[in-house]
Structure formats: structure tokens, C-alpha cells
Amino acid sequence: MNLKAVRGMHDLFGPELVAWKKVESRIHSILSAFGFDEIRTPVLEHVEVFKQSVGDDSEIVEKQMYEVLERGPTADGKAAEKLVLRPEGTAAFARAVLEHGLHRTGHIGRYYYSLPMFRHERPQKGRLRQFHQVGAEIINSTAPETDAELLVLIDHLFREIGIQEFTLRINSLGTAAARAQFAEALKKFMAPHLSSIDEVVRAKLQRAPLRILDTKDPSLLEIVRNAPTIGEFLEPQSRQHFETICSRLTALGVPFVIDPLIVRGLDYYSETAFEVTSNALGSQSALGAGGRYDGLAERFGASPIPGIGWAIGLERVMLVLGTQLATEAHGPLAFLAPIGPAAFELLLSKSLEMKKSGLRTEISYERDKGLKWHLKQADRLNAQWAILVGDSELSSGLAQAKNLRTGDQQTVPIDKIQDFLHQEFQKT
Numbered sequence: 001m002n003l004k005a006v007r008g009m010h011d012l013f014g015p016e017l018v019a020w021k022k023v024e025s026r027i028h029s030i031l032s033a034f035g036f037d038e039i040r041t042p043v044l045e046h047v048e049v050f051k052q053s054v055g056d057d058s059e060i061v062e063k064q065m066y067e068v069l070e071r072g073p074t075a076d077g078k079a080a081e082k083l084v085l086r087p088e089g090t091a092a093f094a095r096a097v098l099e100h101g102l103h104r105t106g107h108i109g110r111y112y113y114s115l116p117m118f119r120h121e122r123p124q125k126g127r128l129r130q131f132h133q134v135g136a137e138i139i140n141s142t143a144p145e146t147d148a149e150l151l152v153l154i155d156h157l158f159r160e161i162g163i164q165e166f167t168l169r170i171n172s173l174g175t176a177a178a179r180a181q182f183a184e185a186l187k188k189f190m191a192p193h194l195s196s197i198d199e200v201v202r203a204k205l206q207r208a209p210l211r212i213l214d215t216k217d218p219s220l221l222e223i224v225r226n227a228p229t230i231g232e233f234l235e236p237q238s239r240q241h242f243e244t245i246c247s248r249l250t251a252l253g254v255p256f257v258i259d260p261l262i263v264r265g266l267d268y269y270s271e272t273a274f275e276v277t278s279n280a281l282g283s284q285s286a287l288g289a290g291g292r293y294d295g296l297a298e299r300f301g302a303s304p305i306p307g308i309g310w311a312i313g314l315e316r317v318m319l320v321l322g323t324q325l326a327t328e329a330h331g332p333l334a335f336l337a338p339i340g341p342a343a344f345e346l347l348l349s350k351s352l353e354m355k356k357s358g359l360r361t362e363i364s365y366e367r368d369k370g371l372k373w374h375l376k377q378a379d380r381l382n383a384q385w386a387i388l389v390g391d392s393e394l395s396s397g398l399a400q401a402k403n404l405r406t407g408d409q410q411t412v413p414i415d416k417i418q419d420f421l422h423q424e425f426q427k428t
């Protein structure tokens with residue numbers, strides 16, 4: 001029997017999860033301050049949601065989706081339907097926007113999600129099969145200020161959670177017509193190199209030429225560095241849009257570089273595309289990425305809805321922050337140590353009262369252990385305080401409160417333990 005978690009999928013618990021929750025909670029407050037409302041879409045979607053939007057020949061749709069067979073035939077007698085585990089957030093978000101008419105408000109809509117994603121990729125450091133993305137999406141605005149706002153937000157968010165070293169790379173993919181012209185130019189440029197590139201890249205060059213620019217292969221990278229760039233094919237309006245974003249970012253002091261090799265691997269992107277990379281991550285260097293997707297709704301057969309968004313990978317964020325956060329303390333505020341049955345009865349009821357009042361305390365159900373044993377337990381649980389009550393404390397009405405961080409000890413009236421711990425809690 002294989003009782004291990006599925007390859008590329010991890011359990012999260014203990015100090016690691018505490019660190020995650022801290023970062024997530026900070027991210028949620030930042031997004032909320034920027035006016036984003038949360039949306040949660042289901043884990044399972046119809047396969048078309050991604051096929052129609054992300055693109056049939058994208059890596060995600062071609063080889064990375066987990067499929068789930070719905071049970072039994074459909075109500076109208078057709079064969080059981082194939083559903084997929086959500087591989088990315090934007091297409092599912094766009095499906096929800098259309099389903100609930102979230103675009104019909106007549107004003108800009110700002111939404112965010114924080115959800116697990118599933119892709120059947122080869123697992124390695126920073127690349128999992130179940131991973132978590134926080135994504136921000138803005139709909140109903142074509143203004144370049146919207147693009148700038150999202151880029152300011154991603155820059156601010158990384159800095160606020162403690163990531164200082166990263167690079168924001170931006171590019172414009174222009175319109176579909178500009179991309180078509182660029183694709184032809186790219187094919188022409190690559191023609192003399194066909195013999196030196198492998199079959200997979202040759203096939204990609206035919207079907208989705210821009211995607212070869214996404215390569216990590218050093219020899220191909222060497223070639224494509226000298227290729228024509230999309231910038232040469234941009235229409236005046238796209239150029240203007242991109243220049244406005246760049247000048248807004250410069251005016252706002254947001255550092256960025258223009259990187260003509262940023263093309264994004266998904267079909268729904270147009271105009272602005274960007275990626276945030278970190279040197280701390282090795283080969284899987286992207287911390288987050290996104291772009292404009294004004295044509296996405298049309299891919300679903302609906303009228304156009306302008307949209308732009310990004311998604312950041314939480315596992316990679318935690319890898320960069322990891323060592324810094326994982327060592328932080330995690331444990332109860334106080335461990336209650338009753339020495340003897342009478343003290344046990346008293347502290348047991350106090351412990352439940354304290355929990356109800358919001359204080360994280362623990363008590364052992366062992367009632368015949370000595371002081372040393374209790375202190376050892378308190379230490380193992382990483383408690384901040386040990387509250388000791390034995391027979392002499394019961395008769396004096398004063399408990400011993402030992403600060404396990406400093407070793408200091410003081411007496412606290414037994415009927416004031418809860419107040420005392422509330423005061424200490426305020427200090428944390």
C-alpha cells in the first residue's frame with residue numbers, strides 16, 4: 001500500500017503552515033486595501049474553460065491537466081463528461097464573471113483569489129503538481145493606469161511581505177494582428193537555424209512561434225536573443241499604451257526592465273505581459289506573472305470584456321522567505337501545570353474559560369506528574385509561559401508564572417491568571 005502523498009503534492013503543517021498563514025494574511029490585507037474582493041471558484045471545471053482560453057496547444061492544455069471522469073452518463077444520456085482540476089485561475093475567473101454577469105456593473109471590478117492549482121509537471125524545487133496561487137484580476141478597464149496599478153500592487157506586495165530582491169520584467173504583445181506579423185518575421189529569422197534546433201522546438205515554431213521565446217535552453221536562447229522583437233511590429237495604439245505604463249511606473253518609482261522575451265505561454269494574453277523573477281529561486285525563477293487578456297471573453301463566445309491580472313506562486317514566495325520565517329516561534333501562550341488532583345480540577349475549568357476568551361493555553365490531562373515533567377511538556381510545546389499550581393499555591397492563592405523565554409518567575413493571584421495572560425497576549 002502506498003501511503004505517501006501524491007508526487008509533487010505536499011502536506012502543510014506546523015511552523016511551516018504558521019509562516020504560510022502569516023504571509024497569506026498579509027497578502028489578503030494588502031489586496032483588500034487596494035480594493036480587491038475575494039472570489040473562490042471550484043476545483044473542478046469543464047475542460048472547455050481552459051481549452052477555449054489558455055489554448056489547445058499550450059503546455060497546460062496539451063500535457064499538464066489532471067482529468068476527472070464524471071460518474072455515469074449525463075442526464076441526456078451522453079457519455080460521462082471529463083472534468084479537469086483547475087490548472088490556473090484566470091480562465092476559471094473569466095468563466096465565473098460571465099456566468100454571474102460580474103462585468104455588468106458598469107464600473108471597474110477588482111477581484112482576487114487564493115487557491116490551489118494542479119498541473120502534471122515534472123516536480124523539482126519550486127515546481128509542484130499541486131501548488132497555490134494568489135491572483136489579482138481587474139475587469140472593465142482598458143486604461144493603461146489599470147496596468148500600472150496592478151504592477152504597483154505586485155511590486156508593493158512583494159516588498160511588504162519581505163521580498164526585496166526581484167525584477168519586474170514587462171513587455172507588450174500588441175494586438176493579434178501585430179503578433180501574426182511578428183510570428184511570420186520570427187519564422188523567417190529562424191529558417192537558417194532549423195537544422196540546429198530540436199524537433200519539439202521546430203514543431204512549436206510552426207504552431208505557436210512566439211512560445212519559442214519562452215525557452216530556457218541556453219543554445220536556443222543565444223539564437224533568439226538576436227531575433228526581431230515584437231516591439232518592431234506594435235501598432236501606434238499599443239505602443240502608446242505601453243509607453244504610458246512605463247512612464248507611470250517610472251514616475252511612481254517602481255523599478256522594471258523591458259524584456260522582449262516575455263511572451264507568456266497562454267493564448268489569451270494581448271498587449272501588456274509581465275513576469276517577476278528572483279535570483280534566489282534557481283531555474284524556476286518566476287515568482288509571479290500576468291498580463292492583459294482583453295480578448296478572453298470572446299474566446300468563450302461572449303462580447304469583449306477588458307481584463308488584466310497576475311498570479312503569484314505561494315510555494316516560491318515561501319521558498320524565498322522560508323528560512324527567515326520558519327524558525328519563528330509557534331506554540332501556546334501558556335502551559336497550565338497542575339501538581340495534584342485539586343489543582344488539576346481548578347486549572348482544567350480555567351483552561352477552558354481561557355480558550356473561550358481567545359487565549360491559546362494547554363493543559364495536560366495527567367494529574368499525578370511533578371513539576372519537572374510539566375516544565376518539560378511546556379518546553380516541548382514551545383509555550384511562552386508555564387503556570388504552576390500545586391498544594392502550596394492553592395493554599396496561598398498565588399500561582400507561579402514562569403516565563404519560558406527568559407526564565408523569570410513571578411507570582412500571580414490564581415483568580416487573576418486569565419487577566420495576566422491577556423495582558424501578556426497583548427504584548428505578542
Ligand code: AMP
Pocket residue numbers: 088119121126127128129131132133286287288289290311312313314315316
Ligand atoms: P503561470 O500561471 O504559469 O503564469 O504561473 C504564475 C506563477 O505561479 C509562477 O510565476 C510561479 O510562481 C507559480 N507557478 C506556476 N507553476 C507552478 C508549479 N508547477 N509549481 C509551483 N509554482 C508554480
